[in-house]
Amino acid sequence: MKFRLSQFSELQIYRYKVLARCLLAIFAGFAIANLTVPMIALLFSGQLALATYTGLLVSFVVWLLYIVYVFSAKHLLCIASITLLVLSIQILIVVLLKTWGTT
Secondary structure, three states: OOOHHHOHHHHHHHHHHHHHHHHHHHHHHHHHHHHHHHHHHHHHHHHHHHHHHHHHHHHHHHHHHHHHHHHHHHHHHHHHHHHHHHHHHHHHHOOOOOOOOHH
C-alpha cells in the first residue's frame, strides 16, 4: 500500500501541518535556544558566570521569537530550511569558538 497525501482530507492535512509546526517549535526551538547559551558564553568569556546567565536569559527570548516565527510563516518547507540553516550556523559558531578559545 502506497502512502498518498490525497487519501487524507483537507482537515487531516491541516492538522498534520499544525502538528509539524508544534514539533518544530518545541524541539528545534529548544535546540536553537540551547545553542544560544554557549554561543553567548563563548563570545563574552571575560566573566563566564555573567555571560552564561546572560545567554540563558537571551535563550528564552530567542525561543519565544522562534515560536512566533514558526506559527506566523506561511510555508512549512521555508520554516524547516531556515531552521536547519540557523542550527548549522549556530553549531559552526560554537565549534569554532570552542576550538579558538582553547588554543
